[in-house]
Amino acid sequence: MPHAIVPSRRTGAPVVPARRRGPRWARWFLGVGAALMTLSGVALGGSQFLLHAATSKVTRQNLLGSAAASRQHRTITGAKNILLVGVDTRPHQDADQLTRSDSIILVHIPADHTRAYLVSLPRDSLVDIPAYDNGATPYRGGKNKINAAFAFGSRGLSGAAALSHGFELLALTVRDLTGITPDAGAIVDFQGFRQIVQVLGSVCLYVDETTTSIHIGHDRNGRPAAPYKINPDGTLHNKIPGVTPNIYRQGNHCLNPTEALDFVRQRDLLADNDYDYGRQRHQQQFLKAVLHRVMTDGLNSPTKLPGLLTAVGRTMTVDDGGIPLEDWAFALRGIGPDAITTIRTNGGSFNSRAVPGVGSAEILSPTSMELLRAVRHDTVAAFVQEHPSWVAPPGPDTPTD
Template structure:
């Protein structure tokens, strides 16, 4: 969503560009729209003041056993984007997927409520025909109950669709900040693809004779499949899901920077591919406000104005509950969410500079 808005913002702010309104209408029409937030939506339908967006990444990979889609649609990435009332900056805050929370009852899917990891809210809301909108709605309600934050808009981003976006860009430039071993992609002695690890309850177990894909530290150009594989990894990282959150935030910023660069904007063919791929990668709940109004409201935000925050300071705050390793949000994390809710993020960042994640580019 940030990529679509970012590219269109650059286009419509170029005074010399003829027909910007026609281009705007063409590409915004390609964005899927759906009511996702339900009762978690901000009751005051406006984007004139502070804005909070909920972004949920789902990984609809094909089950290799029978080629059937993964019907659980787990929420692998959960991010809150806060835009202050000045509309000149954006803050990305990841919600740890293992956060132990209370999930409210949800009659739409027949879910009776309970306590679990926060990413369980999506499949809990998905059932009984409620679908992705139901999953998103229950997840949004759960996060609202946890943080007190209401949302002006939200989006579901399909990782497979995002891969198509990166392919349209011709790959993405990133600086890998730590050695990262893939548990998903490897090859055997004959160079044939094979899963390098068996995933067990005790963690990944190496498959004999299979060499995993490894991403070494340093700035480099990643192909679409490499970029998506890199930001999926968490099992073998020292800081687990916090490392993955950091890499995904860096990835979003890198893609936004590349998509708004001259190599895309000055090439009509590539621009068309990028915008169409981006539009197809997401489903957007605009809160009933036109996408054109969203674009013009956020016209002053660029990739350099994105600040990425590390929930729990990027370190584990684990507790075993009902035999599962879960994450407990620290008091400072709750202060972070309070700063989002009260639009006081600059003060929080000034008080906690070590909670700001570094860039990848």
């Protein structure tokens, strides 16, 4: 079970930190939702040594492939769009599921580089996936859920090849859907975040809806046991008798590495029945909570900082689009937490339809397509002004232990 927050000795209330302006690398971390995240600030007061130490830990790879803009003479000026993909490399699953994308986020940076907009594309969104030959198992193309693009692109491959081809087909699918050619891309491995939390010790956050785990629980003797059988596609099958699942109840909690990863994976048994919309929100809250812990503890600890940079580097694979990571870092150093806006496609409401051969899929509404056109044309601020209810409300301040 998650560890309850220790209340204030003076008031008895959960301790909530005061807001403060973080170092520039931390603001970049938050601004892209976790992708090129440690980079800019490890500038920590302008330290080129720490910035180099951070960027040297990040895995560089050509992910965008044919979906990328020309890399000749690329500069950091102007509006930028980053394709951020979260994968959940769960153990004991086949290769197809290991490269299935769980979170797909377009990070839009306006031309003045003063804000960041995060637009999440539901993984069940019905899209046209183009034909693609990865050299191992060609895909003929067709209508399917958008997260299947990553799996189709990576079929028959493993390791770096699976990541690059899976990401390329997903990027091509997003480009065909939106007309947006990403300027950079990144894969964030949520399993790798367990290593970050291990270095930090725990991560504290506000659980906004009671969440029941389908992956972790204990039997009658208190021994760890899986509480549910899971279908091959990762969905819920049935409850296993005699096993009690972990329950993350609404409220402030500090989670250990196993609990933190388990919480952000859940989509089936959420109290508000918001499924992928809920999981997307929880992953964003988790990333912000990790950021807070890094800022308040990790950066100030000579013993934790080296391991922290190594763990973060192992958590992501980045395609910088031909623009050095250091340039990304310094150009976006002015984006603070208050300048980050998360926008919900379909206004955060379900718009599902049964599709033969696909199952229940999410249909992006005309207004969602209008939002994606605003991202393409750098008019998101005007869209937000016209559709304020589509902006995800900020959650409670990140708690601390």
